[in-house]
Amino acid sequence: MKAALVGADGTLLHEARRPTGRDRGPDAVVESIAEFAADLRAHGVAHLGEPAAAAGVAVPGIVDAENGIAVYAANLGWSDVPLRDLLSTRLEGIPVALGHDVRTGGLAEGRLGAGKGADRFLFVPLGTGIAGAIGIGGTIEPGAHGSAGEIGHIVVRPGGPPCGCGQRGCLERLASASAVSKAWAEASGDPAADAADCAKAVRSGDPQALAVWQNAVDALADGLLTALTLLDPHTLIIGGGLAEAGETLFTPLRAAVAARVVEFQTLPEIVPAALGDAAGCLGAGLLAWDLLDATGQAAAPTARATTDATTTNPATPTPRR
Template sequence: MSRGQDLTIGIDVGGTKILAAVVDRHNRILGRAKIATPAAQGETALLAAIVGCLEEALREAHTNIEQVESIGVGCPGPLDTKAGVVLSSANLNVQHFPLGPELARVTGRPVLLENDVRMGGYGELKLGAGRDYDDLLIVFVGTGIGGCLVLDGQVRSGATGNAGEIGHTPIKPGGAKCGCGNRGCLEAYASRSAISRRIVKQIRRGQPSILRAKLAKLDQPARLKSKDIQAAFELNDPVVREAVERSAHRLGLALGGMINVLAPQRVILGGGIVEALGESYIDLVRASARRQAIADPAAVVEIVASQLGDDAGALGAALWSREHQHRHAPPASNFPVTEQPAFIEP
């Protein structure tokens, strides 16, 4: 394998979009690309989309894969990070998918697979709103909801390797069914998908909304985009405002409980919904969390927006892959084990 030129690629795989970025050793993005995730089409389509997005980012950076040292991928889980396998994903329609080995086979470069929100959190820790802080809870609200826990300046994955799955915290026993198969999860009540479902439900009940015409044109009404929700929210659409406030309230309850347990210095909120709705949404979440966080009566814990926006996951994945030794898939996989690559320190 030829040696690259201090470049890494970070890929952020989400339920709605895939973003790839070519990043240099100073953490500058030289080229980026973003495409829609073929979430309902399975493993083959997902791998092809990731590779296509990666290739587009390389073209924008005016470089090629031979100049790349390694690839970091952030993906919804749960995952087997040592084997590079997506064990399951409620938002990607895959089971036991060897994404790391397959991507390494196609590109000829070592691949490091990690949780997508953990990678976004790592980006915020090193380059964004988490700089100069040691204890953080970072939560991204998008198609689903995921979390990243930072203690003593280190991202913690826990004994299972999957710590931070705040979206699957039960908040209503026997409640709405979540994509993970359980009922009453936070994600089923506070994610963008949950907001969309609530809007659709209220409109079908006859509630007036400026999104009625928009929904009539969609093949999947529950897939409203964050910008659609934002536009209607800013116009004080009653159906949308109720759905957004409901989401913020449930998320705040969960965060207040986490503050009681963890007492982080900061809670950082990111993801498509937070980016679209901004401080209006964060204010709602903050108010709900404050009521629940009885262990923080002086409101010492800050609840703030992420700083890196859409780039957080890709930057975090690129930086993570540079700073950590590549973990190969086991010999039983279909991917040939190569020599251990040398990682370049930033």
């Protein structure tokens, strides 16, 4: 879990991390989040002179943000958790906003990071899985049922490897950091090898690594082509662990997408995410500030302790979907 006290301007005033403890079961995870939030609130009182005015929490899986329910998260083992109400009770009744981890990270990238100034963008983190956040006019599109942006489950290789969603050949089974790690471990004969090792081997010119890497890049380019055809974004923001390879990823990816774009399409700018793993905390803070604005509860700034330290946002840390 990552958590922070976040100021109105997006400043991270205090950060902390704790293990999720998912090995202790779903109820323990919920309790861990609630306890973390309460401790962070207490830190604000003790060190900044003011408790948080609102809370934002970002969780993986399927999220009903409107009703404050964490509907389903396979990797945390929970379903239909009324997380907003549970946290509000633990935090003495302050308003709580609930969001999806990738969409929340996308909100931060759109307002504060690589998508700042773009009225339409797509944020795609490449981690254990792949998901997407669709940014339109300063907001993130949730979809009619809370699952917009699941680009990782676009089928790019029909009949390809089976995916946990029940399909075969999904993008995240071919181009996520975990997919590259698995492919490189098999190709190199080293079961401990991962995507970072593959990228290093690519830079050294290893032909096997180049083949594994290019397969992932081609699959990702096919998935992104579908996305840009449907959404016509100004900017494609690529984040997550695989993006840490830098130009080892971005140079061939830009070339692959450009090669697939046809005359009626406009090639968007393809850029790395700017906020790293702080995006979730910053985005959860933005959710909380937006909630205060919407309910008219935000006070006029009078001092740093009462303006910059008014948002608590525990964010569950799981590999990116």
